[in-house]
Amino acid sequence: MDDEDAFPPIGDTNASQQRRRSSAAEPADEGAPIDTTIAPNVPWTELAAMSPKGMMTLTGRAKLDEKRRKERASELADQSKLAPRLPPPMPPTWRRPGPRAPSRHLHGAGLGLYGLRQIPLIDRDAERDRVWDTLRSVRDGDGAHVVILRGPTGIGKSRLAEWLVERAVEVGAALAVRAGHGPGGGPLDGLPGLIALNARTLGLKRRELLKRLFEVVRRQGIEDADEALALAELLQPGGDGDDRVRLGNARERHALVLRYLERLAVDRPAVAWLDDVQWGADAIAFARMVLDDLGGRHVPLLVVLSANDEEIAARPIEAEALEELARHSAAVTIRLPNLPDRDHLALVEELLGLEPGFAAQVAIRTAGNPLFAVTLVGDFVMRGALELTRDGFALRRGAKADLPDDLHGVWDERLARVFERTPPGSRRALELGAVLGSAGDDGEWQAACDEAGVDLPLKLIDELLVSRLLVPDEGGLHFAHAMLRESVQRKAAEEGRLAACHLNAARMLEKRYGLGRRGIAARVGRHLALGGALEEALPQLLAAADEAARTLGYPQAHALLGEREALLDKLALAEDDPRRAEGWALKASVLADEGRYDEALMWAGLIEQYEANLRFEHVLPIALRVSALVALRQTRWDEASGRYAIARDAAERAGDRGCVIECLNGIADAEYYQGRLARAGDVLAEAFALCQQGGDEAAMAFCLWNSAYVALWSGNVEQARELLLRQQKLARRAGHRSMIANGRNALGDVERLSGHYDEADKHYEEALKLLQAIGSGKRRVVRANLAVNALSRGRLERARQLVEELLPEVEKSGEAVLGSLCHGVLAASCAHERAWPECDRHFEELLRPRRESGLVDGENAVLAEIVGDHARAQGDDERASVAYQAAAEIWQALGRRDRVASVEKALGTLGTRPVLRRPKR
Incomplete structure (x- = not known):
């Protein structure tokens, strides 16, 4: 840890042999056009896909390497002087023009081509x-x-x-x-x-x-x-x-x-x-x-x-x-419903050109399910059960006419024939791949076989590919259908091997990636559960749910908690088992973050009833913190501060440093919102020290960001700037882009309140760009600050335009404090235009958070002063007096005697014309 991080005091194209020989002597030109003369009827895109040098751009044009691009620079036209490139027109219908071409059945051709034909869409x-x-x-x-x-x-x-x-x-x-x-x-x-x-x-x-x-x-x-x-x-x-x-x-x-x-x-x-x-x-x-x-x-x-x-x-x-x-x-x-009988029969006939009676028999058995029909006909082809007759393909004389009842039966028979032609242990290898979900992905199938001490024969892969049971694509090798993978697992379960496959997968994933990698805890936990290791799965699913709440979203977290709850019930654990309470604690936290406060308090209350039970010592702080968080979100500041203090004590007894830090940040928020800046600063310094001990740079950056606002509204502008510059360094090292953006926005606030409006705009624009990139709702805060900055420098029309675009979004998102700032900008604009009824309405909204929750926000004081300036400029001393008095009250609550004196001076000059650009603060 640097000393300065310490908390301060506050494919081949199939060209000719000659072409290949010349390519060996000279490097291939990636930008050269592909020679299509060897296959004039093959689409250009398919030829390009065959080429190992075909590094295609995302618009489908061949890539020119940098050297070649420079060599041809003088030959290329200036793109700016050309007409814009337009996409090809979209046909008005997907239907092809003209009569439909008749299907070409495989009469007179090898039936091995059947698996290569595209399934018709009837x-x-x-x-x-x-x-x-x-x-x-x-x-x-x-x-x-x-x-x-x-x-x-x-x-x-x-x-x-x-x-x-x-x-x-x-x-x-x-x-x-x-x-x-x-x-x-x-x-x-x-x-x-x-x-x-x-x-x-x-x-x-x-x-x-x-x-x-x-x-x-x-x-x-x-x-x-x-x-x-x-x-x-x-x-x-x-x-x-x-x-x-x-x-x-x-x-x-x-x-x-x-x-x-x-x-x-x-x-x-x-x-x-x-x-x-x-x-x-x-x-x-x-x-x-x-x-x-x-x-x-x-x-x-x-x-x-x-x-x-x-x-x-x-x-x-x-x-x-x-x-x-x-x-x-x-x-x-x-x-999509089942295909009507007529269309389903047409599909069966279209697949291969079956003899009408046999086609009708297949259509009846597959009952309008296209996949069943396709798979069943493919099974007849693969086992050589068909022969060509005058009326089309029919069942070969002497071949079995048994039609399986469902898809699982078809695939079981096809897999059995594959295993007859492959080495012993092939079924076990395939089952190890099936439980992973997608055989061959990123080497996991091979790793699972290695973990189990089972060979993965190339002969097995070849046979599965020939049988079209495995399909190659950009992602490696995949089962032809999810139900095929399900059939493999069902057979393994019937013969008592499936649980061992899942436990093997869990061991492999943990060794290959480690449990700390995102997404692995969920996969390991599920494999352990399916393998019968229910108790071992519980901590993994809990960790996965916690990770999902932070990175994937609340629905995924609830789903994982539901899976874990099902395991607890399966284990028949008592209601007072602490492992149940671990899930309750996380559920309460997630619900609180979602804003579902009543439900959060209910789950937290289930844990708080065991406050005297030492077995619940590790989860009690979380429940207490949730209760404090709900009080904070509902603007019950003193209650929140007291509850956070209780939760902090419980967390210290349990040795949960992370929860202690969260409680300290909560106390700091409660004090800050009430204008108790000195107390907030002291608590943040304590939180920073704990973050520093743990080496958590993202958490340290968060503390510095909050501390900068404490310094800013205390009047220590330079200290705020210094804290934010340190915060930016830590946030960048942690790769925490939202915290980087929040710091840039705060630097904009520092420059704006210092009267450096151009510098403020630059910081705000950088913050907005980054927040938009990461999809953060905090971008609305930055947009509001851009409007306040425009207002502060006298650009009222621009400020009003920004706020009118923003306010509907803010009202939809329910951000009351941010909405009050928007109304403050509109109040100043209306005062300038002498639109007094609208000015009064917007000014009332500016002060609503202060009146309803006791919030002490320096931004409200700044905007109230600006409203007072414009009211005084338009000769309405009464409204100016109301605005100045509201500002003075907020500054007084923040302990800013200098600003109170400034506002009192403005009050004493009522009746004169003000300078609308206020002095630097």
Whole structure:
């Protein structure tokens, strides 16, 4: 710790052999056009995808390396003199012009091609119209939209989303990114997977990851290194040293992903498809943020969410969030029913060209479920049970005609044939991959096999790929469908091996990543629970819920706490078991942070009844702190201060330094809001010392930020500036961007109150830029300060414009204190315009927090003085006197005799014209 940190006193293109020989002699030119003469009927994009040198830009143009770009600089046209590049027009309909081309069945071709054919999309015309029209609305400038696809397993939700993505890209209507979710979570689930797959960062170590992300954001036109560092933190949390940016909460993560997608959509809309969101509460919350918090920006983004109705019925948190999202005006929900009999029969016939009688038999058994039909026909093909007849493919003579009752039966039979052709232990290896959720992701499958001492045969992978049971994509190897993975696990459970697979996965994850890495505690806890180690799972799920509350969002925290509560019930623990109270304490904290105060007090009260029981000593401080926090939020300042003191004593007895620091900060807040600045400063100094002992630089920065405001309103402007400069150093070292922004905003306040209005504007603009980048609601505070700064320098029209744009947002968010500042600006503007009724109404709102809660806020005094100045300038001495007296009362409460004297002097000059730009403070 530096001394100055101490608290101060207060793929190949398949070209010719000649081309390959010349390439060996000369490095390939990445910017050279791709030779398509060898395959004139293959789309250019597919050829580019084959090329190992095909580093494509996000707009689809081949990348020119820096050297080549410089060499050709003289040959390139000045882009500023060219007409703007327009995206290709979007067809009015998704339907292809002209009559529909007849399907080409595999008559006369090897049936091994069946697995390579795309599954036809039969019917669903109305659904396709709706998603296409929604994409058109996005493209036409109507802003972001969300499409929610719902239905039972195998009904075609993913196929419809896949069709939209492919068709939109095919006609140039949009760019597309996608990711999925699994029940146990994984490194490529949800938003991190969305970015990792698009940026092609899979398998990269930290150094290579940063290099890749710096290049990606540079090609997107972003030179700010923090953006790449933030993306690295999203993909590989927990980086150390200077190459780290901390993502403080779910909103910051969501804003980061939205910015990335917005940059993708610079030329044409982006479609972000997130599959299986019944396991993705974070993805649902992201979609809601996209619709709610764009701040008037029309981002050309379509978010497509697909959810399994059968699975989501057992997940109330995700179900409620999805229903709430569906009620948004910019959300479209499409529920997919079973295919009608006629269309389902057409699908079966379309798949391969089956003999009509056999096709009807398959259609009846699969009962309108497209996935069942596709999988069943594929099973006939893979076991060689079909032969070509005059009327189409039919069951081979002598082949079994048994039709399985469901999909699990089909996949069990196919897997059994795979295991007949692979080495012993292959089934065990596949089961180890199945419990991870996504086989092959980031080497986890191999690591799980190594942990269990089981070989992962290449022959197994080859057979699974040939059988189309594993599918390769940008994320590695994935099961062809979530139900296939479920079938593997169900078989393992029936034969008594599943629990051991889950326990093996838990050991592997802990060794591979460590429990401190974000997301690992949840995965380990769930695997332990599924493996039968219920008691060992409890602390992991508790840690995961705490992490989720801080980084993912409150719904995810509640979901994890619910899972843990279910384990407690399964263990039949008594109601007075302290392990139950640990969950109650965290639940109370989360509810208090959400503003659900009555519920928070109820859960805290369950713990406080055991105050005399030493077994609850470690959770009692948390419950007491929650009660104090509720009192603070409800502006019961003295009660809050007293409750925090009690909670602090309990935390010291329990040895919980973190809780002690939180209580000290709470006491400081309660004292500060009552104008007791000296007392607040002393408590903050004590908190800082404890943070310094623990080496928590983010917490130290928080204490310095609060202390700077104590110094500022005490009149020690230079000390406030010095504290904030130290705060900025600590916040940057901690990678805490929200704290960096808060410090810059505070520096703006220091300069504004010193009369340095230009410098204040610079600080505010920097803070606003950063807060907007991380999606923080604190940006509204900065916007209000910009308005007050404009007012302070006499730019009333600009101040009024800023506040009128801001006030509706502030009222919607329920920020009463910030709203009072906005009304103070409007009161001054109305006084200047002699609009006295409106001035009186806004001035009343300025003083409302002081009148209703006893809040002592120096900003209210500053604004009251400015209102008084303008009232006096317009000759209304009576209103000027009221405003000055209100300011003097606040300054008196803050102990600022110098400011009281200044205001009294202004009162003594009523009847004269004031100088509207007040002296430096």
